Amino acid sequence: MRADAQKNYDHLLAVARDVVTEDGAEASLRDIARRAGVGLGTLYRHFPRxxxxxxxxxxxxxxxxxxxxxxxxxxxxxxxxxxxxxxxxxxxxxxxxxxxxxxxxxxxxxxxxxxxxxxxxxxxxxxxxxxxxxxxxxxxxxxxxxxxxxxxxxxxxxxxxxxxxxxxxxxxxxxxxxxxxx
Structure with a gap:
């Protein structure tokens, strides 16, 4: 994985950990992307489901x-x-x-x-x-x-x-x- 892609992946995981901790397993993926400062497409490239x-x-x-x-x-x-x-x-x-x-x-x-x-x-x-x-x-x-x-x-x-x-x-x-x- 390219360095910038790895950085996005790691950042998305960190933000997702916070959001899922707050909202549970059904947390909004849109919320995760927004709080991570990336588009929903970037989230789905790393985590398609x-x-x-x-x-x-x-x-x-x-x-x-x-x-x-x-x-x-x-x-x-x-x-x-x-x-x-x-x-x-x-x-x-x-x-x-x-x-x-x-x-x-x-x-x-x-x-x-x-x-x-x-x-x-x-x-x-x-x-x-x-x-x-x-x-x-x-x-x-x-x-x-x-x-x-x-x-x-x-x-x-x-x-x-x-x-x-x-x-x-x-x-x-x-x-x-x-x-x-x-």
Whole structure:
């Protein structure tokens, strides 16, 4: 990609992240283009469909969560690393309100543009869980699929107006249900 095209792409992603965080997955593409200071045609050249834009946003976040899991694994205790990562993944899912279905579908859909990033992110979270289990500070009867399902459930709850205020509290409940230490 040419340098100017890459710059436009990166700028559009940054603006789209802000707009989607504010307005959810159904945010106006016209709004994104306007706030980015580009024409709608420029947006569509980079992201021909809303799904392509959401996939790019989610892929960037998933890749960052994968890197973050590695950093947490090296820098904190197993329990703290897992808890921190859980909080961070929930923040990401809350940032992309209405996109949880795409995230959940990507893990089972090898043809999805998100599949590789989602699988890698799930593996990174699973590694944090396995490390905590090996240290005896996490339940041994759950696996990475369970962890991913729990995060997905909290993300879905955040999309429901009547439950959204409880989502952060429920992350604490889930963390305390996973961890075996007091």
């Amino acid at each position: 809303r799904e392509v834009l959401l996939e790019a946003l989610l892929r960037t976040s998933f890749d960052a969560l994968t890197v973050r899991a590695g950093a947490l694994e090296k820098s904190t205790s197993p329990a703290d690393a897992l808890t921190s990562w859980l909080r961070e993944i929930v923040v990401v899912t809350h940032s992309y309100r209405g996109a949880i279905a795409s995230m959940v579908a990507a893990i089972a859909e090898p043809d999805s543009a998100l599949h590789a990033s989602c699988v890698t992110m799930k593996a990174a979270g699973t590694q944090l869980l396995v490390r905590a289990q090996a240290e005896g500070v996490a339940r041994a009867d759950i696996d990475g699929t369970d962890l991913f399902a729990l995060v997905s459930a909290v993300a879905w709850l955040h999309d429901q107006p009547s439950f959204a205020p409880r989502a952060d509290h429920l992350v604490d409940v889930i963390a305390s249900a996973i961890l075996t230490r007091g």
